[in-house]
Amino acid sequence: MAKIIQVIKGTHDILPQEAEQWHFLEKNAIEIFSKYGYKEIRTPVLEATELFARGVGDTTDIVNKEMYTFEKGDRSLTLRPENTAGVVRSFIENGMTRLSAPVKLWYKGPMFRYERPQKGRQRQFHQVGVEMFGVKEPAADAEVILMAVNYLKSLGLNDLDVEINSLGCPKCRDEFKLKLKEVLKPEFSNLCEDCQNRYEKNPLRLLDCKVESCKAIFEKPEIQKVIQSDFVCEECKTHFDELKLYLDKMNVKYSVNKLLVRGLDYYNRTVFEIKSNNLGSQNAVCGGGRYDSLVKNLGGEDTPAVGWAMGMERLISLLPERKIKKLDGYIVSNFSAEAFQLAEELRHEGYSVEFDLSNKKFTKQLEKASKVANYALILGEDEIKSNTVSVKNLATSEQKTVSKKDLRSIL
RNA sequence: GCGUCUGUCGUCAAGCGGUUAAGACCUCGGAUUGUGGUUCCGAUAUGCAUGGGUUCGAAUCCCAUCAGACGCCCCA
Numbered sequence: 001m002a003k004i005i006q007v008i009k010g011t012h013d014i015l016p017q018e019a020e021q022w023h024f025l026e027k028n029a030i031e032i033f034s035k036y037g038y039k040e041i042r043t044p045v046l047e048a049t050e051l052f053a054r055g056v057g058d059t060t061d062i063v064n065k066e067m068y069t070f071e072k073g074d075r076s077l078t079l080r081p082e083n084t085a086g087v088v089r090s091f092i093e094n095g096m097t098r099l100s101a102p103v104k105l106w107y108k109g110p111m112f113r114y115e116r117p118q119k120g121r122q123r124q125f126h127q128v129g130v131e132m133f134g135v136k137e138p139a140a141d142a143e144v145i146l147m148a149v150n151y152l153k154s155l156g157l158n159d160l161d162v163e164i165n166s167l168g169c170p171k172c173r174d175e176f177k178l179k180l181k182e183v184l185k186p187e188f189s190n191l192c193e194d195c196q197n198r199y200e201k202n203p204l205r206l207l208d209c210k211v212e213s214c215k216a217i218f219e220k221p222e223i224q225k226v227i228q229s230d231f232v233c234e235e236c237k238t239h240f241d242e243l244k245l246y247l248d249k250m251n252v253k254y255s256v257n258k259l260l261v262r263g264l265d266y267y268n269r270t271v272f273e274i275k276s277n278n279l280g281s282q283n284a285v286c287g288g289g290r291y292d293s294l295v296k297n298l299g300g301e302d303t304p305a306v307g308w309a310m311g312m313e314r315l316i317s318l319l320p321e322r323k324i325k326k327l328d329g330y331i332v333s334n335f336s337a338e339a340f341q342l343a344e345e346l347r348h349e350g351y352s353v354e355f356d357l358s359n360k361k362f363t364k365q366l367e368k369a370s371k372v373a374n375y376a377l378i379l380g381e382d383e384i385k386s387n388t389v390s391v392k393n394l395a396t397s398e399q400k401t402v403s404k405k406d407l408r409s410i411l
Numbered sequence: 412g413c414g415u416c417u418g419u420c421g422u423c424a425a426g427c428g429g430u431u432a433a434g435a436c437c438u439c440g441g442a443u444u445g446u447g448g449u450u451c452c453g454a455u456a457u458g459c460a461u462g463g464g465u466u467c468g469a470a471u472c473c474c475a476u477c478a479g480a481c482g483c484c485c486c487a
Contacts, residue, residue: 009478038416061485065412082487111487116412118481127487194484206483263485273487287487311487332446364440366447380445394447 010115010123017410019132020322025312027129027380028154029108036147038104038130043086045110055085055298057265060202066113077111084266084291084307085298092300101134108312120282129288133295138239138302141270141290142246144306148274148286149252151310157276157318160285162254164247164272166240167204167261168232170293173268176231177203183226187217204261227258239269239323266291276318285318286310309381328411329391330369331355332362333379342379342389342404351411353377370394375411 007013014022030040049069056063068079080086084394090096096103108128115121130147132140145162152160167173180203184191187249188199194212198205207218207227218227230237239274247254254272262271271289279285288308295303328351333339339355354372356365369376378390383401389409392399402410 006478012473066485113486115485117479118483121486123485129487136412281483282486297434309487315487334444361443361446362445363443366445368447370447376447378445382445390445398445399446 006121010117012079012122017324020324021316021319022312024319024322025128025155025315026108028151029106031191032147032151032154033106033130036104036121036143038106038136040389041087041090041105041107042109043080043083043090043107045080045084045112047080047089049078050161051085051089051298052078052081053268055088056082056189056296060265062113066115068112068114079088080243082111082264082309083107083109083114083127083129084131084264084294084309087307088298088300088305090262091131091133091303092295092298096133097295097301097303102140103133104130113362117278117283120311120317122313126312127309128305129314131305131307133303133305135306136292137308138243138244138270138406140304140306141239141243142182142250144288144308145254145272146252147248148288148308148310152274152285152315153318155315157285157315159277161275162252162272163257163260163275163279164270165233165252165257165260166236166269167267167271167289168236169268172231172233172236174202176226179226179229180204180206183223184217187220187223190217202261202263205263207259207261243270262287262289266294266297268292272308274310276314278318281312282314284311285314285403303392325352327352327354327373328354329375330365330373331377331379332369334359334362334377335381335384338380346406346407346411349408378408 018375033040047133052063052067058064060079067081070077070160085108088401091103092104106129108126110124112124112128117123130144132144145164148199149162165298168176181199184199184203184206188196190213191199192347195206195214206214217223232240244256257273260271260273262273267289269292272287273284274286275283276285277283286308288306290304290306292304293302293303295305329346330354331339331343333355336355336359343353343355356368366376373396376392376394378391378392378399383389386401388401388403389406389407390399390401
């Protein structure tokens with residue numbers, strides 16, 4: 001036997017059983033998002049590497065060590081690790097700045113990140129996401145969060161925790177970073193290796209450290225004082241307060257998590273995550289926030305934006321299993337030409353019908369029918385002569401012989 | 412990139428150094444050439460992720476590689 005070729009590490013096949021769940025996610029996405037006026041956009045899986053370096057941020061882990069990048073000709077290409085940068089690129093390139101705001105887009109598709117696979121994390125995974133351009137007011141943040149919650153509800157996922165936070169604007173955030181670094185400076189040598197790296201690269205992420213010794217340091221009163229201080233400026237605070245007001249009015253339950261920072265560079269002001277307790281350590285099903293400077297950074301006109309993405313594999317792992325749909329009918333017959341004709345007739349009328357293509361014995365065909373269909377349509381010599389079909393309900397064993405016309409009222 | 416554990420038929424598994432590698436499910440065939448889902452018979456791994464090594468002897472011990480699970484980091 002020839003050598004078997006395996007799937008690539010961190011990727012997997014979506015088999016028929018699971019595909020039913022994907023259809024469910026996709027159907028609900030279109031339904032819910034279009035109620036809010038979102039239109040689907042599909043961008044290429046392949047983009048210029050520079051898009052992510054500039055868009056996602058070259059200090060992020062995603063860009064530094066997780067991208068599938070290769071050279072083709074004289075250009076560097078990358079398999080998209082996320083889709084916000086791609087959508088923004090398309091927004092700018094297709095002149096959507098000229099469209100009447102807000103511009104509301106949603107997408108779904110595969111993303112690629114070179115990471116060590118674990119529960120809820122693959123190298124090829126899929127995201128559904130939404131992006132709204134052109135509205136700086138907090139109502140946009142609220143709508144986007146509300147839509148995420150409603151989408152999850154439509155999937156039957158109700159017991160998820162919404163966490164929000166404000167990162168402030170570049171100005172007030174930088175001031176906070178400085179303060180934080182200052183107060184942590186004396187403890188620098190006591191921090192864990194990761195935290196020492198984060199100290200320069202992204203001090204906000206320090207707060208999230210799970211190492212006990214680091215946690216202990218952060219508990220110190222003078223450091224807590226800085227962490228707990230409302231560092232955001234007046235405008236940012238107002239924005240955040242208004243968002244909370246909207247969420248309260250819309251009955252969205254949430255908690256404010258001051259340690260929520262998120263790892264993509266483009267966020268400012270609002271960030272949020274939706275988490276589940278049933279996912280292990282990769283517990284976020286949805287992550288997003290506001291990214292008011294990204295469009296400008298990528299060469300477009302200054303345009304505020306908010307959005308989020310959900311990991312579809314993580315959603316599916318929270319869904320109950322679905323049964324594969326049975327066929328409406330399975331034709332049991334040893335007259336294949338006639339069976340073929342009947343099958344085609346019914347298919348054209350919208351029924352799902354199969355028949356035995358290899359002319360097996362009657363009992364085998366019936367056995368097959370009972371496994372895959374709701375009704376067995378028996379088409380033997382007698383039936384053909386009288387232009388009828390014997391219809392057997394495979395659940396109740398009821399059987400009656402009817403004319404082909406009456407068949408439609410049974411199936 | 413780091414750590415821990417795991418890898419026997421399509422699936423779930425027993426075997427843990429000594430003759431032909433249990434069993435169950437699925438699949439296929441037969442009992443049953445017009446009535447299935449119940450039952451009964453039968454078939455299906457010259458091989459134990461792959462490659463080396465130790466041994467008289469390896470699925471069982473050792474090493475490497477590959478793959479998987481979970482955690483760290485990070486993220487959806």
